[in-house]
Amino acid sequence: MRASLLQLSVDSSESADERRHRAASLVRGRAGDDLVVLPELWTAGAWAYDRWGHDAEGVDGPTAEVMSAAARRAGAWLHAGSIVERDEDGTRYNTALLFDREGELRGSYRKIHRYGFDTGEATMMGGGDDIVTVPTDFGVIGLAICYDLRFPELFRGLLDAGAELIVVPAAWPAARLSHWQLLTRTRALEEQVFLLACCAVGTHGGMEQGGHSMVVDPWGTVLGAAGTAQETVTVDLDMAEVTRIRTDLPVLRDRVLAIAAPEHR
Numbered sequence: 021m022r023a024s025l026l027q028l029s030v031d032s033s034e035s036a037d038e039r040r041h042r043a044a045s046l047v048r049g050r051a052g053d054d055l056v057v058l059p060e061l062w063t064a065g066a067w068a069y070d071r072w073g074h075d076a077e078g079v080d081g082p083t084a085e086v087m088s089a090a091a092r093r094a095g096a097w098l099h100a101g102s103i104v105e106r107d108e109d110g111t112r113y114n115t116a117l118l119f120d121r122e123g124e125l126r127g128s129y130r131k132i133h134r135y136g137f138d139t140g141e142a143t144m145m146g147g148g149d150d151i152v153t154v155p156t157d158f159g160v161i162g163l164a165i166c167y168d169l170r171f172p173e174l175f176r177g178l179l180d181a182g183a184e185l186i187v188v189p190a191a192w193p194a195a196r197l198s199h200w201q202l203l204t205r206t207r208a209l210e211e212q213v214f215l216l217a218c219c220a221v222g223t224h225g226g227m228e229q230g231g232h233s234m235v236v237d238p239w240g241t242v243l244g245a246a247g248t249a250q251e252t253v254t255v256d257l258d259m260a261e262v263t264r265i266r267t268d269l270p271v272l273r274d275r276v277l278a279i280a281a282p283e284h285r
């Protein structure tokens with residue numbers, strides 16, 4: 021299967037609506053791909069806290085509408101990155117959306133681990149509760165977002181739920197690029213999955229986002245990587261590699277589940 025990461029520039033020079041239409045045109049141009057991926061919170065801006073109230077929307081809001089149409093036009097599965105979701109009670113979430121080739125919303129995931137410690141997302145958004153995997157015609161996709169990369173237990177949960185390919189949209193700070201490069205490879209290697217990590221570039225809200233989107237195979241090898249400009253990374257993935265590597269190097273079979281007992285948590 022063929023996948024593309026759209027490493028989008030997200031800065032304060034355009035409105036959410038302008039960026040939505042720019043992103044949609046990039047997605048429409050990916051006809052022939054099986055999966056297209058966008059970064060985290062690219063509509064409002066992950067670091068533009070002052071925009072979140074204005075740009076928050078439902079999972080059937082303007083981003084979903086435009087992305088659904090773009091997925092249908094490209095004939096590809098579309099991981100539309102994440103949006104600032106506002107639910108009917110007014111609570112905001114950082115929510116990833118996954119559309120199928122017909123533009124149907126087939127999965128949504130509310131980011132479980134909120135970044136910011138005592139600021140930003142950690143105080144302005146609610147956290148999700150659910151591990152989400154979605155079966156597709158090329159394999160089972162697991163969903164995670166940015167800061168989630170620091171929490172291996174989520175990725176083990178995705179593995180146990182059947183994930184063969186994990187998609188991670190991000191707005192990772194450039195200042196911690198080395199963590200990004202280490203964690204993406206580590207999560208792919210430890211769960212023996214393909215990991216598709218799509219980061220934004222550009223500066224807004226005083227934060228430079230690091231780019232360096234990458235695709236890592238279940239052996240931990242980087243199959244494709246971007247730099248620091250807006251660009252597209254396209255890779256061909258042999259999904260049979262997941263079973264092959266899990267069979268040839270059967271470390272997952274050697275898990276000792278007793279050490280995950282609740283008293284040790």
Ligand SMILES: O=C(O)CCC(=O)C(=O)O
Nearest residue numbers: 135166167191192193196
């Ligand atoms: O963990 C980090 O260093 C960055 C996380 C982050 O930027 C995010 O979750 O939005």
